[in-house]
Amino acid sequence: MHNIILAHRILVSLFLLQYLVKFILLLTGKKEQLASYTKATRIVEILVSVGFLVTGGYLLMNTELTMLMIVKLACVFAAIPLAVVGFKKGNKALAGLSVVLILAAYGLAEVNKKQQGAVKVDTSATNDPIEKGKIVYQNASCIGCHGADGKLGMSGAKDLSITTLTIDEQKAIIKNGKSPMPGYKDLTDEQLNDLVQYIGGFRK
Numbered sequence: 435m436h437n438i439i440l441a442h443r444i445l446v447s448l449f450l451l452q453y454l455v456k457f458i459l460l461l462t463g464k465k466e467q468l469a470s471y472t473k474a475t476r477i478v479e480i481l482v483s484v485g486f487l488v489t490g491g492y493l494l495m496n497t498e499l500t501m502l503m504i505v506k507l508a509c510v511f512a513a514i515p516l517a518v519v520g521f522k523k524g525n526k527a528l529a530g531l532s533v534v535l536i537l538a539a540y541g542l543a544e545v546n547k548k549q550q551g552a553v554k555v556d557t558s559a560t561n562d563p564i565e566k567g568k569i570v571y572q573n574a575s576c577i578g579c580h581g582a583d584g585k586l587g588m589s590g591a592k593d594l595s596i597t598t599l600t601i602d603e604q605k606a607i608i609k610n611g612k613s614p615m616p617g618y619k620d621l622t623d624e625q626l627n628d629l630v631q632y633i634g635g636f637r638k
């Protein structure tokens with residue numbers, strides 16, 4: 435799973451770079467260089483695009499869909515035909531739009547990553563630490579990957595009902611994250627304690 439995410443990031447970056455180079459050549463009117471660059475990189479481009487779509491498809495099947503991700507996908511799928519037509523016809527506006535859409539999708543992916551980590555949860559409704567832990571667990575999107583019983587395993591999430599980690603090790607992972615799990619730096623020490631107590635209940 436980690437390797438797939440890493441491969442996807444590298445392929446997306448290459449894809450983006452490829453289009454930026456082409457767009458700059460198009461924008462500066464270097465038609466011949468654009469044609470020879472396109473020809474020279476054709477095979478690489480096909481490999482990168484296919485790899486990028488295949489790894490993306492795989493990740494998509496193993497992750498919960500969020501609104502941001504849907505928008506990101508829409509950008510990618512709108513960008514592809516625009517890029518094909520734009521570069522083929524040498525249309526700067528269309529090609530530019532496709533590059534902007536790809537960049538937007540890239541930016542959204544970054545926002546998505548950051549947003550996941552930041553969660554403020556109100557647990558004042560109860561005094562029971564385990565109940566508080568449950569509220570945090572459900573609101574901090576833990577449930578999306580680990581499931582209500584800790585066993586869901588989305589995005590390669592570890593089964594929490596059979597974890598062999600100590601309380602402190604668990605807290606460290608929750609706080610700092612462990613790719614692809616985001617870090618939850620905003621959680622208070624009390625919330626962390628409540629969380630690990632609640633998770634401890636999955637073992638039974």
Ligand code: HEC
Nearest residue numbers: 574575576579589590591592597598604607608612614615
């Ligand atoms: C995006 C999916 C995702 C989310 C959201 C997520 N996790 Fe995880 N979690 C994972 C993955 C993947 C691992 C395994 C990381 C590794 O060891 O490679 C993991 C590992 C853990 C572990 C360590 C388990 C072990 O035995 O190694 C704990 C504890 C944990 N998560 C708790 C939480 C809590 C609590 C939350 C919410 C605050 C949460 N996770 C949110 C994906 C997620």
